[in-house]
Amino acid sequence: MFAAALGGLVVLGGLFLALRPQRSLVEVAAAQPASHSEAMTLLNASGYVTPRRRSTVAAKVTGRVEQIFAEEGLHVKAGQVLAELDCSQSKAALASTITDRDAAAAALSDLEVQLGNADRELKRAQGLRAAGVNSEQALDTARTTDDSLRSKIILTKEQTRAAAAKIDVARQDVDNCTVRSPFDGIVVSKDAQRGEIVSPISAGGGFTRTGIATVVDMKSIEVEVDVNEAYIARVRPGQKALSTLDAYPDWHIPSTVRTVIPTADRQKATVKVRVAFDKLDPRILPDMGVKVAFLGDEPAAKGKPSEARAVIPKAAVRSDAGTQVVFVVTQQKLERRAVSLGAERGSDVEVMAGVAPGDMLVVHGGSGLHDGQSVEVKP
Numbered sequence: 418m419f420a421a422a423l424g425g426l427v428v429l430g431g432l433f434l435a436l437r438p439q440r441s442l443v444e445v446a447a448a449q450p451a452s453h454s455e456a457m458t459l460l461n462a463s464g465y466v467t468p469r470r471r472s473t474v475a476a477k478v479t480g481r482v483e484q485i486f487a488e489e490g491l492h493v494k495a496g497q498v499l500a501e502l503d504c505s506q507s508k509a510a511l512a513s514t515i516t517d518r519d520a521a522a523a524a525l526s527d528l529e530v531q532l533g534n535a536d537r538e539l540k541r542a543q544g545l546r547a548a549g550v551n552s553e554q555a556l557d558t559a560r561t562t563d564d565s566l567r568s569k570i571i572l573t574k575e576q577t578r579a580a581a582a583k584i585d586v587a588r589q590d591v592d593n594c595t596v597r598s599p600f601d602g603i604v605v606s607k608d609a610q611r612g613e614i615v616s617p618i619s620a621g622g623g624f625t626r627t628g629i630a631t632v633v634d635m636k637s638i639e640v641e642v643d644v645n646e647a648y649i650a651r652v653r654p655g656q657k658a659l660s661t662l663d664a665y666p667d668w669h670i671p672s673t674v675r676t677v678i679p680t681a682d683r684q685k686a687t688v689k690v691r692v693a694f695d696k697l698d699p700r701i702l703p704d705m706g707v708k709v710a711f712l713g714d715e716p717a718a719k720g721k722p723s724e725a726r727a728v729i730p731k732a733a734v735r736s737d738a739g740t741q742v743v744f745v746v747t748q749q750k751l752e753r754r755a756v757s758l759g760a761e762r763g764s765d766v767e768v769m770a771g772v773a774p775g776d777m778l779v780v781h782g783g784s785g786l787h788d789g790q791s792v793e794v795k796p
Contacts, residue, residue, distance in 0.1 A: 443782030464642030
């Protein structure tokens with residue numbers, strides 16, 4: 418009997434779970450203050466955050482990585498050491514050139530001593546020749562020896578300078594074994610490991626690295642978007658804009674058009690536009706997706722300031738029996754509100770009444786939503 422009662426409870430529990438209404442999964446967006454932009458949105462475009470200065474740092478010479486100090490996220494200064502290559506061969510070449518230079522200098526000293534003796538021999542030969550004691554041949558021999566030593570001294574001096582130049586080259590080869598950062602920035606990619614062979618040119622076999630690390634100047638990050646060439650006349654340098662990162666959809670970043678690249682892509686029929694952030698923020702990272710709203714100079718409501726209370730996405734507005742309504746999510750329940758709409762701002766619309774800034778509105782969700790319905794917010 419007890420087993421039968423327990424089985425009945427299990428069946429009833431299963432029926433309750435099966436018949437219990439399931440919560441609809443909805444996507445929400447926050448209503449924004451209408452005062453964040455008094456200008457009309459002329460154009461919307463999407464693109465990515467890109468730095469103007471981004472460098473994949475490579476070695477000038479081929480060598481094995483002896484030490485690597487670059488790590489992702491490391492803040493570096495211009496000239497800071499990122500890696501050191503095995504430079505034993507370069508150091509040996511430097512020592513060899515220094516030895517050649519010292520040998521040439523020693524030979525020069527010996528020749529100068531010999532030249533002093535040759536000068537004295539030449540003076541004696543000239544005196545003896547003047548006295549008629551010595552022959553003309555002996556004088557010529559002394560003069561030839563003196564001239565030969567002077568020529569050898571000139572040659573040895575040139576050899577010494579050549580050896581000094583080779584020392585400078587060898588020292589540069591040794592210095593090239595140390596890889597440094599070209600500018601202040603952050604290491605975003607570590608491309609080589611200790612023990613790997615790196616080279617400024619690709620070896621073609623896939624086992625030789627061409628880069629040590631990638632450094633980005635975070636002070637140079639900006640937005641690059643593609644604007645359809647049919648609307649490029651609406652964009653000009655210095656124009657105000659609002660950038661919205663895909664990672665932070667409720668954060669509208671004041672921006673300014675820096676430049677319009679003076680060429681078009683014939684395949685996509687677009688023109689690249691670069692937009693600079695008015696103020697940088699650590700949350701803005703390279704290669705993030707971003708949407709840009711290009712603003713006009715005229716106010717949204719011509720002749721008088723806008724009286725809108727908030728700005729909401731057009732997708733949040735629904736039509737119900739001829740009335741414009743929105744669904745506000747409060748404690749995972751829907752609240753139906755009638756709204757009075759104003760002017761459009763690109764993909765958004767002004768709300769004159771019915772919504773306050775900060776309200777979370779359903780923009781995408783199941784059909785047949787109604788007041789008081791329990792919902793689950795999509796993360």
